[in-house]
Amino acid sequence: MASGPSIWERIGFRRSRGVAEAGWGRTLVVAGVSLVYFLPVLFIIFTAIKPQELALSVPPTLSPTSLFGLIPDRFVFTPTLENFGSVFSRVMTAGGLPEATGFDRFFFNSIVIATVSVLLALVLGTLAAYGFSRYPLKGNDTYLFIILTTRMLPAIVVIIPVILMFRAVGLSGSYSGIILLYTAFNLAFTIWMMKSFFDELSTDVEDAARIDGSSEARVFRKICLPQVVAGLAATFVFGLILTWNEFLFALLLTGPDTRTVPVAMNQAVSSGGRGTDWTLLAAIETLFLIPVFLVTFFLQEHLLRGVTFGTVRK
């Protein structure tokens, strides 16, 4: 008899499993559910590779391949990459030559603004969370609740004073203005999340290090910070997803040079009075989805472990 797991067991058909494991049967069920859940996204991606004239066809074209005859021909379209090209350069006026749309710049803006503000919020928020957790001030809970309150009002209420303030000091339409604003809006979430991570850490090791003569800064850097890496990753992803797609502030506070993709996307698909340009919208969204999708995918393990660690274990 061969020892060790058989080929069947290696690919998942295990005879006896731990209580927290399931086999390919579960994979099949979940794959079905996940695909149905993913369908609206898949449709957007397929629209991005659809010829423009088929965007509003009846019946709707659903697939770039007939899957070996499984899907009837009237639902099938021939894929094209044209739409991705027209995101960056297309004919704007009838009969004219293709013009650059500036979307390369908008993608660059989105990446810079989202990354810098989320990282800045992460640095400031982590320091503050450490302070709230380790050196409680008088009225600590009150401060924390006020910080949460900043997330409760609709953005429109804050926006009018912010517009007036930015205009008065010349921050309107600049990178620093929108980055500072996004930093502030990420801070509330970052502080709440990171504080719960620091609260979970055992202070025994820290106290031991202090007795051995480590400075406060060293305790933070060498002992606390390495233990909350997962939490940092989770907070980064949540913050990135929210900042990446923010629309209202970007609409009102960015200029032509600092415009982000959601704003530009809204303008690109509804300009010219010809109604929505479906394939263009889908192409922009598909390209726009890729960076945040990849970041989430690669930080996924941290995301699960991180959230767990921060909020559950007491």
Next chain:
Amino acid sequence: MSVTPTMSAPTARTSPAFLAASADNWRLALVLGVAVSAAAAAALPAAVAFWIVGAMAALVAVAFAVNAYRRRYYGGLLVAPAIAVLFTMNIFPLLWSLGLSFFAYQSNQQSIRFVGLGNYIKVLTNDIAAADNWHALTNTAMFVVLTVTAQMVVGFLLAMLFAKQFPLRKYLLILVLTPMMLSVVASGVFFTYYYDPTFGILSYVMNGIAGGQFILMDNKAGAVAGIVFADAWMWSPFVMLLVLAGLVSVPKYLYEAAAIDRVSAWRRFWTITFPYIRGLLMLALLFRTIEAFKLADLVILLTKGGNDTMTISYHLIRIANEQNKTSEGAAISYVMLFMVIVLTNLYLYLANRRNRES
């Protein structure tokens, strides 16, 4: 932060004299800062005065920081930068709009007049304005209940599906998370396509089944269902992620012990699993309720408030942005904030009480 205090540093220094030119003399810095700022604001144009006030604020901040560091107030030192950013970008504008709510002010006019509680009385009791507000508020309450319930149920069920480790789990999980990453502009616009009576997929399928022309959004129930479905689809993954985090944190030996004792699945869930996810369910509920109160973008994209789907947040955008009634909008939003704060506190109180009991 690179300088580190040594163990021999005195723990309690005396404060410097008021006029001493010491880096930690925050009292002198504060008086100087306020005086210079006031003079600059009064005498110079706003664009110049701003930077002077900023420099003075930095001076005072440095004095406070040095003082805190020398006297070991680490808590204040760590929290201060974050509070400073939050204050300038969030709390100061919030207080500004709170102030505006006591004036009659329109952002397209120069005049400004103090009216005390006039705006609040108007938005709460005026025959026309208040009726609209209360109606939008009732609609919002309905959306909060429906979307949050849908998200909690769907998110919870999805999390249960992903709770165990199985082959390809990582790749299937990211598929379910994707709706959350879409820009609401794109997903909202595409939902108008899915629901479209002529071209849409939903109508195509329904026409095939039922015959005739199927129009989802032509009555209130359909419009509400359409919005709730789109919102729940986008944000259930958020709930799922939090619940899933709770589920994977349950120690496996508890399940193993339960399996040996032949505990029923129902009992196993309530006695082992539920205590681990309760906190996260509550957190998800808190964040989603706060967000649901702000529901506006999907309503704008899908119905433009038609078919009686106006929410308070969209109503607010109309009043404050399209009709330029800045101070009236501020008054509405503070009434709304008051309600959310009451709700949140009630909720935090209940959550804490449950925690203490267990």
